[in-house]
Amino acid sequence: MNEELYISLLQKQLSDTLSPAEQSTLEDWLEQSADNQLIAKQVAQAWQLSGGFSQDVDLDADADFERLERRIAEAEATPAAKVVTMKPKRNWLAIAAAIALLVAAPLVLRKFFSSPEMGQFATTDSPALHPVELADGSKVWLNAHSSLQFFTKNEGDKREIKLTGEAFFEVAKNPERPFVVTTELGQVTVLGTSFNVRNPAGSTSLEVNVSTGKVKVQPKGSSEHLLLLPNETGIFDQNKNSLVKTGGVANNTAAWHTEKLVFDNTPLEEVLHQLSLLHGVTLTIENQAVARCPLTVVFEKQGLEATLETIQTLLGAELVKVSEKDYRIRGGRCG
Amino acid sequence: MPFEFSNEEQDLFLKVKSGDKTAYRALFDRYYKYLVVTANNILGDSEMARDLAQDVFFELWKRRESIEVQTSLKAYLRRSVVNKTLNFIKSRRMDFTEPERMPESPYPTPDAQTLLEASDLEQVIHQAIAALPERCRLIFTLCRLEGMPHKEIAAQLDISTKTIEAQMTRAIAALREAVGPYVAPALLAWFVSGNFY
Numbered sequence: 001m002n003e004e005l006y007i008s009l010l011q012k013q014l015s016d017t018l019s020p021a022e023q024s025t026l027e028d029w030l031e032q033s034a035d036n037q038l039i040a041k042q043v044a045q046a047w048q049l050s051g052g053f054s055q056d057v058d059l060d061a062d063a064d065f066e067r068l069e070r071r072i073a074e075a076e077a078t079p080a081a082k083v084v085t086m087k088p089k090r091n092w093l094a095i096a097a098a099i100a101l102l103v104a105a106p107l108v109l110r111k112f113f114s115s116p117e118m119g120q121f122a123t124t125d126s127p128a129l130h131p132v133e134l135a136d137g138s139k140v141w142l143n144a145h146s147s148l149q150f151f152t153k154n155e156g157d158k159r160e161i162k163l164t165g166e167a168f169f170e171v172a173k174n175p176e177r178p179f180v181v182t183t184e185l186g187q188v189t190v191l192g193t194s195f196n197v198r199n200p201a202g203s204t205s206l207e208v209n210v211s212t213g214k215v216k217v218q219p220k221g222s223s224e225h226l227l228l229l230p231n232e233t234g235i236f237d238q239n240k241n242s243l244v245k246t247g248g249v250a251n252n253t254a255a256w257h258t259e260k261l262v263f264d265n266t267p268l269e270e271v272l273h274q275l276s277l278l279h280g281v282t283l284t285i286e287n288q289a290v291a292r293c294p295l296t297v298v299f300e301k302q303g304l305e306a307t308l309e310t311i312q313t314l315l316g317a318e319l320v321k322v323s324e325k326d327y328r329i330r331g332g333r334c335g
Numbered sequence: 336m337p338f339e340f341s342n343e344e345q346d347l348f349l350k351v352k353s354g355d356k357t358a359y360r361a362l363f364d365r366y367y368k369y370l371v372v373t374a375n376n377i378l379g380d381s382e383m384a385r386d387l388a389q390d391v392f393f394e395l396w397k398r399r400e401s402i403e404v405q406t407s408l409k410a411y412l413r414r415s416v417v418n419k420t421l422n423f424i425k426s427r428r429m430d431f432t433e434p435e436r437m438p439e440s441p442y443p444t445p446d447a448q449t450l451l452e453a454s455d456l457e458q459v460i461h462q463a464i465a466a467l468p469e470r471c472r473l474i475f476t477l478c479r480l481e482g483m484p485h486k487e488i489a490a491q492l493d494i495s496t497k498t499i500e501a502q503m504t505r506a507i508a509a510l511r512e513a514v515g516p517y518v519a520p521a522l523l524a525w526f527v528s529g530n531f532y
Contacts, residue, residue: 008504048508049460
């Protein structure tokens with residue numbers, strides 16, 4: 001009994017996606033028996049009535065609006081991120097040139113004025129709370145002290161982004177329109193993947209860490225490039241003019257974004273160093289005997305205090321909070 | 336004219352763009368429930384549907400200056416909440432190929448009383464849709480209510496069009512079973528002949 005096949009064909013017919021070959025298969029089957037025609041009738045009836053499907057929901061719109069307002073107030077109170085939409089750049093020279101060409105070449109003129117508007121986003125002391133969503137559906141999480149210029153229209157043969165600082169990218173797949181991140185020191189080209197790019201203003205190194213997919217890194221003005229796979233990191237050092245690949249090992253490069261830290265036999269002092277960078281706090285080890293204690297632990301989306309409490313338990317140490325930004329680990333011993 | 340913007344809707348949206356909270360509230364009152372219902376029809380989870388609809392309104396405010404609406408604002412908001420719903424489904428990494436248990440013959444054979452209330456047939460279908468297993472229902476509502484092509488759903492959820500076709504077939508088969516007793520020739524004959532004894 002192959003009723004399912006015919007139900008599938010009937011469904012295609014109802015949604016206008018039936019091919020001519022399928023159409024004749026279906027017609028043959030309908031002619032076979034009155035039962036088949038009845039099935040078709042039932043399917044058509046079910047399909048037609050299902051279009052009006054809607055379920056009422058109970059909700060308290062006032063309470064939900066209040067919740068929304070609180071969220072907006074919180075977001076607006078965060079001074080970290082500021083969105084600015086930049087007007088397209090129209091320098092006077094370009095306009096003068098365009099005017100000069102006004103009579104002769106209207107096509108050139110159009111080209112001058114239709115330069116796509118670029119959006120701009122920048123952070124100051126802390127990472128952006130929410131990702132920037134780009135016109136193609138890609139997302140960018142910007143770390144502290146970073147800025148981004150991005151396309152706001154989903155057109156052109158490339159998706160171009162300019163970055164100063166550090167950002168984590170989740171790129172919507174589109175093999176036809178490569179996603180190109182340009183930084184001071186070089187270009188990163190991808191088709192659809194997620195990865196972290198770090199090239200702070202004025203720095204002499206560009207660091208790219210790949211989470212998923214495949215990424216190409218090319219230093220500025222160089223024909224040399226690297227292809228990176230997941231968990232691989234590519235580092236370009238401008239001073240040494242070297243481009244090297246490290247990796248195969250999970251690391252915490254993108255922890256500022258993923259809020260996931262992985263430690264595998266990592267000395268306590270290194271663990272605390274990474275935590276202090278991530279949370280912008282000072283962490284001090286009072287008992288130097290525990291500084292080299294190896295820790296193997298994963299922290300995921302835990303707040304700083306919960307994380308420190310775990311460490312305190314692992315070491316049998318005492319956690320002293322001097323202030324919001326200053327913690328001390330007192331006593332304890334390895335394992 | 337390509338715009339379907341009603342004047343009132345456009346006025347409100349322009350005010351929101353310039354930072355008017357009263358106009359924002361007016362748009363919320365107009366469309367919030369509509370968005371919750373839209374997401375809930377797909378997800379069958381009204382709490383999550385409320386969160387997603389609020390996300391849409393949150394972003395409408397946050398990005399009010401840069402949002403350009405091509406068609407109607409209502410259509411834009413609906414599309415936004417559907418996209419959010421799709422992202423949410425994707426983030427849950429559901430296995431759409433894994434078999435799900437269909438409800439066990441949940442549709443009672445109607446008696447004469449229910450047959451007389453013919454408008455109930457729509458009710459019957461709607462209950463049957465609500466009773467579909469989660470993944471089956473997701474695919475079905477995206478196809479049927481949002482009119483999304485299989486290819487697009489496949490791309491958004493990272494699944495194959497074959498899987499979508501299979502889920503659609505399962506959904507339609509279940510719905511057919513639900514209407515079966517109401518659209519059967521024997522019963523129709525009985526009903527039409529007025530043979531009530």
